[in-house]
Amino acid sequence: MIELSNIHRDFKVGDQSVHALDNINLSIHPGEYISIMGPSGSGKSTLLNLIGLLDSASKGTYLLNQQDVTVLHEREKAAIRSQTIGFVFQAFHLIPRLTAAENIELPLILAGIAPEQRQPRVQKAISDTGLSDRADHTPDQLSGGQRQRVAIARATIMQPKILLADEPTGNLDQKSGQDVIAILEQLNQQGISLIIVTHDAHIGLRAKRQIQMLDGRIQSDSHLNSNPGTSPGTSPPRQDQANASSHT
Amino acid sequence: MPAAIHDSIHFSWTALRAYPARTLLMLIAMAIGVAAVIILTALGDGARRYIASEFSSLGTNLVLVFPGYSKTSGLGSLAMVNATPRDLTLNDAQALSRNSNIRRIAPMNIGSVNASFGGRSREVPVIGTSHEFLKLRHWQLAQGSFLPVTDLDRATPVCVIGSKIQNELFTAQSPLGQWLRLGERRFRVIGVLATEGRSIGIDVQDIIIIPVASAQQLFNTPSLFRILVEAKNRFAIKPVKQFIIEQLKQRHQGKRDVTVITQDAVLATFDRILSTLTYAVGGIAAISLAVAGILIMNVMLVAVSQRKTEIGLLKALGAPQTQIIHLILFEAMMLSALGAVLGLILGELGCYALRQFFPELPAYAPLWALLASMAVSLLAGLVFSLLPARQAARLDPVLALTGK
Numbered sequence: 001m002i003e004l005s006n007i008h009r010d011f012k013v014g015d016q017s018v019h020a021l022d023n024i025n026l027s028i029h030p031g032e033y034i035s036i037m038g039p040s041g042s043g044k045s046t047l048l049n050l051i052g053l054l055d056s057a058s059k060g061t062y063l064l065n066q067q068d069v070t071v072l073h074e075r076e077k078a079a080i081r082s083q084t085i086g087f088v089f090q091a092f093h094l095i096p097r098l099t100a101a102e103n104i105e106l107p108l109i110l111a112g113i114a115p116e117q118r119q120p121r122v123q124k125a126i127s128d129t130g131l132s133d134r135a136d137h138t139p140d141q142l143s144g145g146q147r148q149r150v151a152i153a154r155a156t157i158m159q160p161k162i163l164l165a166d167e168p169t170g171n172l173d174q175k176s177g178q179d180v181i182a183i184l185e186q187l188n189q190q191g192i193s194l195i196i197v198t199h200d201a202h203i204g205l206r207a208k209r210q211i212q213m214l215d216g217r218i219q220s221d222s223h224l225n226s227n228p229g230t231s232p233g234t235s236p237p238r239q240d241q242a243n244a245s246s247h248t
Numbered sequence: 249m250p251a252a253i254h255d256s257i258h259f260s261w262t263a264l265r266a267y268p269a270r271t272l273l274m275l276i277a278m279a280i281g282v283a284a285v286i287i288l289t290a291l292g293d294g295a296r297r298y299i300a301s302e303f304s305s306l307g308t309n310l311v312l313v314f315p316g317y318s319k320t321s322g323l324g325s326l327a328m329v330n331a332t333p334r335d336l337t338l339n340d341a342q343a344l345s346r347n348s349n350i351r352r353i354a355p356m357n358i359g360s361v362n363a364s365f366g367g368r369s370r371e372v373p374v375i376g377t378s379h380e381f382l383k384l385r386h387w388q389l390a391q392g393s394f395l396p397v398t399d400l401d402r403a404t405p406v407c408v409i410g411s412k413i414q415n416e417l418f419t420a421q422s423p424l425g426q427w428l429r430l431g432e433r434r435f436r437v438i439g440v441l442a443t444e445g446r447s448i449g450i451d452v453q454d455i456i457i458i459p460v461a462s463a464q465q466l467f468n469t470p471s472l473f474r475i476l477v478e479a480k481n482r483f484a485i486k487p488v489k490q491f492i493i494e495q496l497k498q499r500h501q502g503k504r505d506v507t508v509i510t511q512d513a514v515l516a517t518f519d520r521i522l523s524t525l526t527y528a529v530g531g532i533a534a535i536s537l538a539v540a541g542i543l544i545m546n547v548m549l550v551a552v553s554q555r556k557t558e559i560g561l562l563k564a565l566g567a568p569q570t571q572i573i574h575l576i577l578f579e580a581m582m583l584s585a586l587g588a589v590l591g592l593i594l595g596e597l598g599c600y601a602l603r604q605f606f607p608e609l610p611a612y613a614p615l616w617a618l619l620a621s622m623a624v625s626l627l628a629g630l631v632f633s634l635l636p637a638r639q640a641a642r643l644d645p646v647l648a649l650t651g652k
Binding site for chain 1: 252254255259262263265266557558560561562563564565566567568569570571645646649
């Protein structure tokens with residue numbers, strides 16, 4: 001479903017060029033549960049943004065459902081984000097002046113779906129996330145865990161194939177974090193492809209496939225150990241992943 | 249696919265409500281601009297209507313004859329009154345009366361003399377004219393009678409006085425039948441003018457009217473200040489004007505040395521001047537709308553940078569650039585539309601207050617000013633938010649989401 005080959009992403013910082021992503025080759029199948037781990041600046045968020053079409057590669061090709069998305073126009077990329085990809089952010093990014101229900105409804109509004117079709121979907125999403133009694137509350141009246149549940153409901157209201165979560169538990173206490181991870185994993189069991197970027201080894205190790213990044217390169221990919229040969233690249237020993245916990 | 253209108257309204261409305269201080273400031277700026285246009289044009293147009301009603305109070309279907317002639321038409325001739333090559337005389341006035349298109353004719357002399365009665369005296373403007381003057385000017389009598397019907401050249405020693413003269417010179421007693429001294433001559437008071445009459449430059453309450461021949465003796469002049477002619481109807485105005493010019497040319501050895509202006513022409517000139525003035529003040533006031541527009545741009549630029557993460561989020565949720573532009577434009581348009589409506593209310597209230605303070609000035613804003621101020625404020629809102637909207641649309645979503 002996702003096919004990244006020879007992806008580079010360079011940033012210009014002053015007169016220096018920084019390689020945020022350096023020759024990334026990655027293949028992701030529908031329904032996979034992947035964690036991307038690595039220290040700060042290792043390029044894991046950049047990789048996630050690139051997969052989510054918020055960022056584009058300096059070099060290389062990205063096939064999404066057999067379609068080369070590197071050549072698409074802004075409007076076409078926006079349409080793919082709307083229909084195929086859901087985002088969950090560390091800072092939740094709820095709009096503070098809208099209620100929980102209105103925040104969840106937002107992607108439907110942006111997609112131009114009629115109000116009478118929106119309401120049942122929003123109602124269902126609210127009850128699915130267990131926020132029925134919080135629907136009319138604004139984000140500042142919700143706890144961190146509740147906010148992230150609203151954000152997840154918003155990310156999945158368009159029924160995307162891919163859910164991208166960037167440090168989804170970074171701003172939460174452990175209990176709320178576990179709840180959020182449980183919801184995300186449940187969504188994955190229902191068939192959505194889940195990609196989580198995290199510092200937290202405990203969360204990262206739960207994923208069926210774990211990717212370690214360092215200096216813009218994929219250091220290890222547990223998938224390659226079980227399916228060698230699908231993608232070029234080195235596969236360092238597994239114990240490297242344990243080091244990731246030292247960064248959290 | 250653009251979001252539906254009511255969704256845009258709701259979204260923008262929540263945004264406007266979320267920043268009440270900035271929204272209020274913007275609304276006030278726009279409202280002041282619109283109100284300024286409405287009030288200033290109401291003043292200009294009110295002045296135009298005021299002048300128009302003043303002119304029609306002069307009389308109806310009037311043709312005015314001045315001595316002297318200059319090539320410029322209309323009001324320019326007023327400046328020529330003093331440089332007279334040949335005087336208008338009573339005979340001229342009499343010669344004009346023989347035309348079926350003319351209903352009334354009143355020669356007119358004007359001057360200022362000392363009026364005294366008993367121990368009191370004061371300087372008073374005096375008009376010498378004929379008995380037709382009263383009806384020609386649509387004035388009313390409070391008591392007594394107006395000048396008697398006589399030949400124009402008979403100097404009957406009678407006078408009609410304004411109510412202010414009555415109050416000041418005669419105080420409590422009835423002026424009718426009393427002898428009033430004007431200069432070196434004595435006139436018997438036969439009537440008092442009602443206070444209702446109004447006319448440009450003349451306070452009806454503060455004048456004395458005597459027969460034109462008496463006035464010529466009093467002022468020691470054979471000439472007339474002007475001749476007022478009332479045409480039979482609106483369609484007779486042109487032939488009457490032509491007739492007067494021809495007749496006086498004949499009488500003055502074939503020289504055209506009088507100026508004949510019609511009330512219509514004077515009115516049209518004033519109308520033109522005051523309409524231009526109204527457009528001008530309206531235009532000047534519209535500058536404040538442009539200023540409000542620039543303020544909108546400023547505010548929207550701040551709004552875009554304040555809400556970077558929100559714009560980044562909208563992009564992540566699949567909003568294309570055009571949709572972001574639409575949302576920002578819509579918000580600005582809503583802001584200026586609300587401001588315009590507020591300004592409309594403010595302006596109409598201002599006009600109402602003006603009418604309360606100056607009852608004789610019909611200060612109503614013309615329709616074109618209302619429509620134009622609305623249109624200009626919406627246009628300013630649109631044009632000046634294009635730049636902020638484009639800036640928002642071009643934000644890099646990754647950077648915007650981190651608030652950079």
